[in-house]
Amino acid sequence: MSDDHHHDHGxxxxxxxxxxxHHSSDRSAEQNRVLEEKxxxxxxxxxxxxxxxxxxxxxxIDIYENDLGPMNGARVVAxxxxxxxxxxxxxxxxxxxxAELGFGGLQGxxxxxxxxxxxxxxxxxxxxxxCYPWPVLGLxxxxxxxxxxxxxxxxxxxxxxxxxxxxxxxxVEVRVWDSSSxxxxxxxxxxxxxxxxxxxxxLAQLVHRDAMIGVRKVEPA
Amino acid sequence: xxxxxxxxxxxxxxVFQANWERRAFAMAVSLAEQGRFDWADFQQALIAAVDxxxxxxxxxxxxxxFESWLVALEAVLAQSDLLEG
Numbered sequence: 001m002s003d004d005h006h007h008d009h010g011x012x013x014x015x016x017x018x019x020x021x022h023h024s025s026d027r028s029a030e031q032n033r034v035l036e037e038k039x040x041x042x043x044x045x046x047x048x049x050x051x052x053x054x055x056x057x058x059x060x061i062d063i064y065e066n067d068l069g070p071m072n073g074a075r076v077v078a079x080x081x082x083x084x085x086x087x088x089x090x091x092x093x094x095x096x097x098x099a100e101l102g103f104g105g106l107q108g109x110x111x112x113x114x115x116x117x118x119x120x121x122x123x124x125x126x127x128x129x130x131c132y133p134w135p136v137l138g139l140x141x142x143x144x145x146x147x148x149x150x151x152x153x154x155x156x157x158x159x160x161x162x163x164x165x166x167x168x169x170x171x172v173e174v175r176v177w178d179s180s181s182x183x184x185x186x187x188x189x190x191x192x193x194x195x196x197x198x199x200x201x202x203l204a205q206l207v208h209r210d211a212m213i214g215v216r217k218v219e220p221a
Numbered sequence: 222x223x224x225x226x227x228x229x230x231x232x233x234x235x236v237f238q239a240n241w242e243r244r245a246f247a248m249a250v251s252l253a254e255q256g257r258f259d260w261a262d263f264q265q266a267l268i269a270a271v272d273x274x275x276x277x278x279x280x281x282x283x284x285x286x287f288e289s290w291l292v293a294l295e296a297v298l299a300q301s302d303l304l305e306g
Contacts (some may be wrong), residue, residue: 001295032239039241039291043248045304052251060254061246065236106250106260128268130286139236139246145286147279181264 046135067137072103073186074207076136077218078200080113081191082088091115094186098136102203106182108135115188119171123161123214125153131179133186139210144213148210155179164215192220242287249294258301266293266300 027035031158045103047053076098080087094111098104111133114122127150130139143149153160157174161167168174177185189211195203198221210216237243253260270289274282284292298304 013274027239032241035239035291036241037290039244042294042298042304043244046248046252046298049303051255051257051303052248056251057244057247060251061243064246064250065243106253129264129271130267131264142286147275147282151279181261 053197057186064134064139068134069202070136070207070209070212072098072101072107072138073133073136073209073212074204075101075127076103076186077188077207077212078204080188081203082200087188090188103135105135108133111136111185111186112183113186113188114175114177114214116190117124118172118190120175121161121168121214122185122187123153123157123174123176124187125150125176126179127154128180131184132183133184133215136186162214166208166216187214189214189218192218194220222238237287239287243288245287245291245294249290249297252297252303257303258297262300263293266296269293270296 043054043057076090079101082091086097086100086138089100090113093111093115095104097113098108098111114121114124126144130140130145132144149160151219157176158168161174179185189207191203192206195206198206202221206218206221208216211218231265237246249263252258252261266288270292271282271286273292274284274289282289
């Protein structure tokens with residue numbers, strides 16, 4: 001959508017996400033080099049002090065790049081759609097319910113699951129920084145961390161939804177949930193019509209990140 | 222260097238765009254998981270760093286998100302004396 005970002009296909013932001021004025025792609029090679037050196041210095045110092053070794057950091061990176069992500073949240077949603085008992089537990093205590101599927105850890109504490117219904121549409125933001133339920137969604141997309149989304153979603157949630165081509169009827173209440181270090185939110189999207197014949201695994205394939213943040217709906221296959 | 226070291230997620234986005242972002246992220250997580258500092262303290266430092274970068278003009282921050290992350294990491298390292306001899 002923004003002409004100034006036509007050069008960075010495949011990284012950064014969704015084509016229709018709110019524009020970001022300060023993408024990491026705007027850094028110069030020189031700025032990146034200075035930052036690489038600075039971070040390497042800190043890392044070397046901490047390794048020298050025995051606080052971790054390189055392998056431990058590599059394992060952390062591997063987990064966040066490969067194991068944590070929306071595919072976990074999709075499993076949670078698909079199970080909630082097919083298992084009423086699980087859904088009840090999920091809405092009562094999100095952290096305990098996702099632990100049943102083996103998900104938990106940093107930023108997974110105090111997880112609150114907000115259920116979309118024909119009457120209510122939920123939308124998640126972190127107005128102060130970037131709090132986000134890592135165990136079920138991984139790390140947040142660039143636009144989630146931008147002031148454009150963080151400030152606007154509070155004052156004009158329907159406008160933000162329109163930017164994502166998400167049509168919410170006027171008589172549907174839109175609720176915005178502001179994440180914090182005390183509380184993180186996951187949206188339980190509505191199960192699309194016409195998916196009654198699908199298995200839990202097939203349903204999980206339909207569920208994507210944006211639906212669990214609440215900026216989009218899950219569409220039928 | 223960028224763009225080839227990380228696989229796009231299912232969403233089509235990269236988690237990290239530069240290696241230093243990856244290392245700075247992992248250092249904060251690793252130290253918090255070891256209990257070297259409270260994650261809540263890091264988050265407060267991150268909130269302060271983001272706020273400082275956004276200043277009067279949030280839509281034109283003075284630095285990017287991971288630059289603020291690094292500022293927060295340095296702040297908690299200083300607070301917890303982890304870099305002291």
